Amino acid sequence: MTTPRLAIGLDIGGTKIAGAVVDEHGSVVTEIVEPTPEESDAESVTTVLLSMIERLRAEHDVVTIGVGAAGIVEWPAGKMLWAPNNAYRDWPVREQLEKVTNLPVTVDNDANVAALAEARLGEPYPNMVLVTVGTGIGGGLVMDGKIYRGPTGLGAELGHIILNPDGPRCGCGNHGCFEAYASGTALTRMARDAAEDDPDGLIARIGATDGEVTGHTVLEAVQQGDEVAKALFARLGRWLGVGIASLANIFEVDAVVVGGGLVETGELLLAPARATAREYAYAPTARGVPPVVAATFGGDAGKIGAALLALDHA
Secondary structure, three states: OOOOOEEEEEEEOOOEEEEEEEEOOOOEEEEEEEEOOOOOOHHHHHHHHHHHHHHHHHHOOOOEEEEEEOOEEEOOOOEEEEOOOOOOOOEOHHHHHHHHHOOOEEEEEHHHHHHHHHHHHOOOOOOEEEEEEOOOEEEEEEEOOEEEOOOOOOOOOHHHOEOOOOOOEOOOOOEOEHHHHHOHHHHHHHHHHHHHHOOOOHHHHHHHHHOOOOHHHHHHHHHOOOHHHHHHHHHHHHHHHHHHHHHHHHOOOOEEEEEOHHHHHOHHHHHHHHHHHHHOOOOHHHHOOOOEEEOOOHHHHHHHHHHHHHHHHO
8 A cells, every 4th residue: 555645834923834744635744843933933943843843754754835924926936025913025935945945835815725624535525715814815816616815826815805995904014804803813902992991891901911912812711711802703703704795705615614713713703704794695596505614724824725736735
């Protein structure tokens, strides 16, 4: 029996970097996670990546490396042009990693590679939109079974459709982006506003104990039955549904798949998102309403998809 080929998949997010050895069937052999350096510039992130690669290669014989990175990636050159929540700019990721590792490296947007994993290994959705809800909002499009990224990788910036031009400022510099309303960063902003409005409330008290108010504070408050925290999640889910409806109205898809770290909250986020997506669906009796489903791989999709894409090109 032939031994499956192995690849390293790396997923660079706004708060953490995940790495794994993955086989060609999408099975994770081993994995490690490191926090994204506070500077989040090219030099700092490269140092973390090379350390992770060295540790993963020490135990496994890999043939290629795949990187999924938050932000705009020039395809197929593997150059990280810009990111809204990280400081790297014009970073030749592929070139740098290939030079040090002597392995072929493939680099794409993190949501693109996550979408590939979901489309290939999850439910059979040859046409789907993936919305990843983490520090920001990532978006991946799979059309006829293939990643749609535009001719040079600059397409499918789904997290930056504008929901309200008078809305809060996004990490990209614009106002009212999907990301500014429905991401982990948005939840943190709403939580801090709630804590300021009610200094004696549970969100404020948990935040004071932890040293700061974050999106995790809201989740902790929900688990303790706090109504304000539940309302914040309902608001976040509603905005997620508004964005999903817009995307489903543009593309004819089999499903909208929601991934990223926040999807681990399950129906707390997805129930209001589904209801709102139905509410704003265009011509639902004629077009139908695509199902809004949780990602099969959750937060693991990025590193798995990065490895699969690299194996495709190795």
